[in-house]
Amino acid sequence: xxxxxxxxxxxxxxxxxxxxxxxxxxxxxxxxxxxxxxxxxxxxxxxxxxxxxxxxxxxxxxxxxxxxxxxxxxxxxxxxxxxxxxxxxxxxxxxxxxxxxxxxxxxxxxxxxxxxxxxxxxxxxxxxxxxxxxxxxxxxxxxxxxxxxxxxxxxxxxxxxxxxxxxxxxxxxxxxxxxxxxxxxxxxxxxxxxxxxxxxxxxxxxxxxxxxxxxxxxxxxxxxxxxxxxxxxxxxxxxxxxxxxxxxxxxxxxxxxxxxxxxxxxxxxxxxxxxxxxxxxxxxxxxxxxxxxxxxxxxxxxxxxxxxxxxxxxxxxxxxxxxxxxxxxxx
Amino acid sequence: xxxxxxxxxxxxxxxxxxxxxxxxxxxxxxxxxxxxxxxxxxxxxxxxxxxxxxxxxxxxxxxxxxxxxxxxxxxxxxxxxxxxxxxxxxxxxxxxxxxxxxxxxxxxxxxxxxxxxxxxxxxxxxxxxxxxxxxxxxxxxxxxxxxxxxxxxxxxxxxxxxxxxxxxxxxxxxxxxxxxxxxxxxxxxxxxxxxxxxxxxxxxxxxxxxxxxxxxxxxxxxxxxxxxxxxxxxxxxxxxxxxxxxxxxxxxxxxxxxxxxxxxxxxxxxxxxxxxxxxxxxxxxxxxxxxxxxxxxxxxxxxxxxxxxxxxxxxxxxxxxxxxxxxxxxxxxxxxxxxxxxxxxxxxxxxxxxxxxxxxxxxxx
Numbered sequence: 001x002x003x004x005x006x007x008x009x010x011x012x013x014x015x016x017x018x019x020x021x022x023x024x025x026x027x028x029x030x031x032x033x034x035x036x037x038x039x040x041x042x043x044x045x046x047x048x049x050x051x052x053x054x055x056x057x058x059x060x061x062x063x064x065x066x067x068x069x070x071x072x073x074x075x076x077x078x079x080x081x082x083x084x085x086x087x088x089x090x091x092x093x094x095x096x097x098x099x100x101x102x103x104x105x106x107x108x109x110x111x112x113x114x115x116x117x118x119x120x121x122x123x124x125x126x127x128x129x130x131x132x133x134x135x136x137x138x139x140x141x142x143x144x145x146x147x148x149x150x151x152x153x154x155x156x157x158x159x160x161x162x163x164x165x166x167x168x169x170x171x172x173x174x175x176x177x178x179x180x181x182x183x184x185x186x187x188x189x190x191x192x193x194x195x196x197x198x199x200x201x202x203x204x205x206x207x208x209x210x211x212x213x214x215x216x217x218x219x220x221x222x223x224x225x226x227x228x229x230x231x232x233x234x235x236x237x238x239x240x241x242x243x244x245x246x247x248x249x250x251x252x253x254x255x256x257x258x259x260x261x262x263x264x265x266x267x268x269x270x271x272x273x274x275x276x277x278x279x280x281x282x283x284x285x286x287x288x289x290x291x292x293x294x295x296x297x298x299x300x301x302x303x304x305x306x307x308x309x310x311x312x313x314x315x316x317x318x319x320x321x322x323x324x325x326x327x328x329x330x331x
Numbered sequence: 332x333x334x335x336x337x338x339x340x341x342x343x344x345x346x347x348x349x350x351x352x353x354x355x356x357x358x359x360x361x362x363x364x365x366x367x368x369x370x371x372x373x374x375x376x377x378x379x380x381x382x383x384x385x386x387x388x389x390x391x392x393x394x395x396x397x398x399x400x401x402x403x404x405x406x407x408x409x410x411x412x413x414x415x416x417x418x419x420x421x422x423x424x425x426x427x428x429x430x431x432x433x434x435x436x437x438x439x440x441x442x443x444x445x446x447x448x449x450x451x452x453x454x455x456x457x458x459x460x461x462x463x464x465x466x467x468x469x470x471x472x473x474x475x476x477x478x479x480x481x482x483x484x485x486x487x488x489x490x491x492x493x494x495x496x497x498x499x500x501x502x503x504x505x506x507x508x509x510x511x512x513x514x515x516x517x518x519x520x521x522x523x524x525x526x527x528x529x530x531x532x533x534x535x536x537x538x539x540x541x542x543x544x545x546x547x548x549x550x551x552x553x554x555x556x557x558x559x560x561x562x563x564x565x566x567x568x569x570x571x572x573x574x575x576x577x578x579x580x581x582x583x584x585x586x587x588x589x590x591x592x593x594x595x596x597x598x599x600x601x602x603x604x605x606x607x608x609x610x611x612x613x614x615x616x617x618x619x620x621x622x623x624x625x626x627x628x629x630x631x632x633x634x635x636x637x638x639x640x641x642x643x644x645x646x647x648x649x650x651x652x653x654x655x656x657x658x659x660x661x662x663x664x665x666x667x668x669x670x671x672x673x674x675x676x677x678x679x680x681x682x683x684x685x686x687x688x689x690x691x692x693x694x695x696x
Contacts, residue, residue, distance in 0.1 A: 031610065033658070062658055064648040065613055067390060067532050067603055072652060074530060089501045093606065112501065153487055154609075155500045184487035185480075186610060321500055324492075 025263045026059040026081035028072055030088035034062055036189065038215040038236045039255060043087045043110070045237075046256030050263040058263065069094040077102040083120075083269050084108070085262050087255065089156065095119060106269045108262045110255060111156065113273050121273040122258045126156070127163030127317045128310050129251045129283030130213075133233050134167020135306050136285060137209040138175050139299045140231055140248050145176040147202035148329075149195060149221050151214035152188040153181040158331055159320040160213035160235070160251070165329035166317055170306070178202045179329055182217050192220025199224035199232075209233065209248060222247060231294065240290040248294050250286040257281070279311045335687035340680070341632065345625055345672055347679045349639070352671040356664040365656050377649025378642045384649070386517065386531020390603065391615075392641030393533065396540040397595035398619025399626060399633040400547050401588045405471075406628045407551055408584035409564035414460060414475030415592040416616025417482030418453040422593025423600040424486060425452030427494065427504050427607035435510035442513065445601050446539075446594060453593015454586040456482060461585030465578040471585070479616070490609055503608040513602045534602035543591065544630040550587070551630075560584050592616060618644075624673040636672075643668060 027047050029040045047058055059081050061072050069091060076084050077098070083106035086095070092112035099107055099116040106118055113121040137146045148164055150157035165177050180198045182188040195217035199210055203225075210225050211233040212218035218235055219242070225232035226243035234240065234250035241247075258276065262269060276282020285303065287295060295303075309315040318327055357367035378388045398415040405412035412418075425448035435441035460474035490502040513534045520527035551557040563570040563580045571577060595615060600607050618640055625639070626632025647661035671679075 061652055064651050064658060064661070065644070066608065066610055067387065067599075068648055068652070070530065070532075071387070075652075090608070090610075092501055093503070093506070093604075153491060154502045155491060155495070158491075159500070184484040321498055324495075324497065 023080050023082040023267060024056070024058050025266065026061070026076045026084045027259065028076070028084065028086040028091070029060065029062045030086070030090055031063050031066075031186065034060070036215055038189075038218070039253075040087055042237055042253070042255035043085070043259045046259030047085075047263060049256065050260050054264075056263075066090075070098060073098045073107075074101075077105045082106055082267050083262055083265075085259055086110070088112075106267060106271060108258075108269065110258055115273075116271075118271055120262070120269055120271045122262075123273070123275045124253050124255075124282050125275055125277030125317075126159050126251075126253060126283060127166070127319055128278045129253065129285065130160045130163030130211075131167035131170070131310065131315075131317045132278070132285045132303055132307055133211060133249055133251045134164040134169075135171045135303050136167075136249055136295065136299055137164070137211060137231075137233060138168045138171035139302065140294065141172075141175065141207075141209045143206045143208045144172055144174070145178065145206040145208065147199070147207035147210035148177060148179040149198050149202070149210060149212045149214055149217070150179070150181040151183075151217050152186060153184050153331070155321065155324070157181065157213055158326065161331065162320040162326035162329055163317055164211050164213075165326065167306075169328045170315070171302075176206070177329055178205055178207050179331065181331070182214055189215035189217060191217045192223070195220030196224035200228070203228050203230060211235070211251070213251070234286075238286040238288065240286055240288055244290040245293065247291060249291055251283065252286050253283050254281065277311075278307055334684040339683060339687060341627060341629075344676065344680050344683060345636075347683070348671040348676065349668065351679070352664075352667040356667050359660065359663055359667075360656065363656075363660065365654070370650060370654070370656060373650050373654055374642075374646030377653070378646035382526075382528040383531060384645060386528030386533045387645040387648070388638070388641040389516070389537055390531065390533040390598070390641075391644040392637045393537045393540045393598045394595050394615040395618050395622045395637035395640050396544065396634060397598070398592055398615050399622030399637050400543055400619075400630060401592035402619045402623035403626065403628040403630070403633055404547060404551070404560070404591060405584055405588035406623060407557075407564045408560045408580060409567075410461075410464065410581065410584060410588070411472050412457065412475055412585065412588045412592075413472055413620065414457060414478045414482075414589070414616070415595075415619045416612055416614065417475070417479035418456045418589040418592035419595045419599075419612045419616050420479075420482045420486050421456040422449040422453035423596035423607050423611050424489060425449050425593065426596045426600045427507075430507040430511040430601060431494075431504060434508050437510055438513050441511040442535075442597070442601075445511070446597055449593040449596045450590035451593070453596075454590040456593070457585045457589025458582070461582045461589075464585075465581040486607075487609060490607065494607070501608075504606050507601065507605045511601060512605065513597075515602075532603040534598065536598040536602045539594070539597065541634070543594065544634050547591070548630040556580075556583065592619070621669040621673045624676070639668075640665075 034044050085108040087110050089112040095114045099119050108120045110122045148161045168175050182194050199221045208230045212221035213235045222232045222242050226246040231248040233248050236253050239250045360367040360370050378384045401415045426445045429445050429448035463469040463474050464471040494504045496505045515534045517528045559575045559580050599611050622636040626636035643665050650656050651658035651661050
């Protein structure tokens with residue numbers, strides 16, 4: 001019971017202290033776990049950066065089961081954490097129910113839209129970033145055959161694949177796109193062996209650039225591509241350094257910035273829905289020392305031009321969510 | 332003659348196994364520099380120390396009762412049904428289809444319909460492995476495991492392509508209509524004026540699980556079908572000689588088993604989430620195997636074992652949520668319990684038997 005009492009007491013203290021003391025923010029990781037080398041880890045990095053820069057502290061929780069989502073949200077809200085940031089669309093439905101019970105607490109959800117007055121929803125325009133790396137892939141490919149390897153077959157990953165395919169077709173109208181999903185269970189996020197096998201299969205069909213949007217599985221994709229001396233494209237974080245000179249680029253999704261910004265804004269966070277695309281720096285392609293020899297001047301000019309066109313609306317990238325179809329690729 | 336009294340077999344063996352598992356877990360926790368005492372305290376208070384903890388513990392227990400009973404029924408026919416996971420998944424699909432098909436006016440109507448859907452879908456998923464085993468001799472362990480993967484793929488296809496609401500990126504169905512909302516135990520307690528387990532997922536399905544325990548007991552030990560199932564399980568040639576059709580009993584036992592596993596979906600899909608998500612079963616189908624082994628395939632044993640695993644799940648969750656003990660360690664603790672109570676059962680039983688034999692000899696002398 002003492003543990004519960006401590007919790008209750010701390011809740012009471014925070015309640016009494018009210019606006020006087022600044023409440024700690026909190027971060028909840030989804031079932032993939034904190035160190036998934038991808039999405040959750042990017043969120044963790046953002047929170048760590050905030051800690052290092054401000055010296056502040058934050059609470060963090062890792063989900064163990066579906067039933068715990070509500071429990072975790074309520075307990076954090078009751079202990080006075082503010083704002084509470086959660087990663088992953090799977091929280092959407094739960095947050096919809098919990099948020100109205102804690103009007104004083106601000107919630108931030110990444111990758112889903114929850115329409116409540118005290119919730120900030122952050123979506124990333126993955127299709128835009130993927131479009132850009134698709135253009136790069138088409139330019140780098142000599143065989144004019146490029147590959148896409150997704151993790152678990154969920155709409156989010158189809159969004160990545162669809163943007164990529166559109167980019168490839170935009171650059172090279174008759175290029176061939178090979179697309180495979182690693183699996184249909186959450187294990188597909190962390191199966192580098194199968195990722196490698198799929199890569200080899202795509203290579204044997206002629207692919208010479210492969211884009212991995214597959215969490216931990218992508219490590220195997222990048223490895224197999226490097227072993228076969230073809231190019232690969234990383235995802236979420238900048239993965240160019242994993243195989244210098246072999247990773248063409250990475251489609252970065254700045255989850256870390258989203259978390260960092262939310263923590264920095266603290267209780268005064270502005271709520272509402274926000275889409276972070278190319279224009280907002282939410283997604284993009286990575287260029288650093290590791291891949292500067294792979295991206296020629298011509299490619300860079302071209303991709304920056306396309307980026308401008310997307311931002312100005314001249315090129316409209318189809319959003320897979322809008323109608324659950326993809327004009328450039330069938331799954 | 333039995334080597335040791337029944338109470339020792341049923342209570343002493345699992346208890347000693349459990350203590351051994353706990354002791355090794357404690358050593359592991361010590362090794363990573365945490366206090367085992369604090370860990371145990373967090374687990375016990377988190378799972379049993381409040382009506383809140385109980386609300387979660389009983390929710391998990393309900394899941395494990397269904398999957399445990401599913402394994403137990405098949406086991407009596409000497410069939411090792413490892414497909415509880417897939418059968419529960421497909422059971423969930425049945426629940427979702429039924430809950431979303433009509434604007435249900437009241438849960439009293441929706442519940443029986445959804446139960447039929449859950450049991451039918453679960454049973455149907457067990458039917459193919461059953462018929463393959465009965466007719467072709469394809470080993471049920473292999474086929475049921477394979478069917479888990481097929482179930483995952485089918486569910487994924489249904490949720491991603493067909494049942495997902497337009498514009499949503501979460502591979503899950505829409506929320507069930509309000510009329511399909513099952514009464515939570517907290518709501519039932521509130522009705523009689525008690526505040527109990529607010530915001531916990533345990534719901535009326537818990538009582539259905541208890542009734543299922545009784546019905547399974549009646550089925551196995553008090554009906555002709557149960558006798559046939561057990562006879563087949565003990566010796567197929569003998570059963571055949573007695574005029575029992577192995578094909579018929581194999582299929583029926585697996586249908587009941589699959590139906591029970593499917594019924595779990597009433598708890599997690601209809602009672603808790605009120606929509607179907609990809610990850611709805613969360614390994615409860617596999618926990619059911621450990622629950623049945625530990626519970627000696629007896630419904631009452633299954634109930635107790637399910638309670639233990641419910642405690643481990645909720646306590647472990649609390650441990651991971653609120654302490655610095657990493658969540659991987661929780662899996663280690665749960666695995667140790669399964670290892671000792673399920674797989675290494677004889678390690679405890681054989682020395683115990685020897686002790687009892689020695690005691691008995693002494694008594695006679």
